[in-house]
Amino acid sequence: MLLKALERIDVAVTELEPALATYRRNFGLQPRGQGRDGEPVLLPIGESAIGLVAAAGAGQGMVGLWLLADDVTQVRAALAQAGFSCGPIRRQGAMRVLEVDRTCGQGAIFIFDRRA
Numbered sequence: 443m444l445l446k447a448l449e450r451i452d453v454a455v456t457e458l459e460p461a462l463a464t465y466r467r468n469f470g471l472q473p474r475g476q477g478r479d480g481e482p483v484l485l486p487i488g489e490s491a492i493g494l495v496a497a498a499g500a501g502q503g504m505v506g507l508w509l510l511a512d513d514v515t516q517v518r519a520a521l522a523q524a525g526f527s528c529g530p531i532r533r534q535g536a537m538r539v540l541e542v543d544r545t546c547g548q549g550a551i552f553i554f555d556r557r558a
Contacts, residue, residue: 447510450506482495506549507552513557514554518531
């Protein structure tokens with residue numbers, strides 16, 4: 443299996459504090475961290491998380507899907523063979539990240555591994 447887990451879904455919200463209050467009140471989710479420097483505020487759900495991102499008038503909804511892979515190089519090759527267009531694999535901290543080109547107006551799909 444090329445993909446191992448759903449890491450997180452990033453959701454853009456126009457107002458972060460009211461959105462956090464809604465997730466706390468309705469689902470009992472507690473934020474982990476503060477979401478500094480444009481990073482999402484994470485709301486853990488089991489092994490995955492919802493990441494709330496302040497959208498500042500850019501609309502609301504899913505803006506990113508983060509999937510953990512065994513080897514992002516193998517995933518890139520499989521996607522290319524299936525006709526998908528992907529950007530280069532980039533280093534982001536301890537991760538290697540591949541962004542799959544957006545299709546059908548959906549949010550970005552990020553596939554990553556934690557290989558050195």
